[in-house]
Amino acid sequence: MADIFDVIADPTRRDILKVLLDRNSDDSQSVGEISVSEIVARLELSQPTVSKHLKVLREASLVAVREEGQHRYYRLDPTPLEAVEDWVIPFTASDIDASAITAQLAEETREFASTVGKVLADTRRRVERVTPKKWRRD
Structure with missing residues (x-):
């Protein structure tokens, strides 16, 4: 498994995570899921590029996938980002x-x-x- 910092270092993967976060916080959507085609449309990237990055995010456990026929629906799992948060907080919490x-x-x-x-x-x-x-x- 890739180091979480390597995974989030890529700007395209961060953009995908942002799209998933936006969907996750949108109360009108069910379970915060979004299809690959919606991510492709939002980011104006090719489907193979998005799929490649989603695979890396999936391997890092940052996203969960639900398969329905030929369609894949992704949702954010922020749990692995706690390691990043733990590492960053001492640098940003100097006033504590x-x-x-x-x-x-x-x-x-x-x-x-x-x-x-x-x-x-x-x-x-x-x-x-x-x-x-x-x-x-x-």
Whole structure:
């Protein structure tokens, strides 16, 4: 499988992804699918060129295809782009105070752990009240 960065480096593939994204966000269309012929018409490219690029996008799991007779309908699957997002964010998020986020997460983690501990302790007390002593593992 090609590296996701190599796949999205090609401007034609980015154009195809944009067409799929536009279809995906268009509420009037069903399931965000678009046929190859519609992509060809929108981008004014040849069908073999579009098919070649769709194959690369399919192999990178950026698109899913549904076959209906001789027709192919494509839809966007943005999941693989999360790797790109993870790589780009540190370069674009320079105004974020990492120490403040870390402190906030630590506080939330402590609160969560405290809540879980209280729930577990309460559950154990309830079980002890209803479980006969001879069945308990103390």
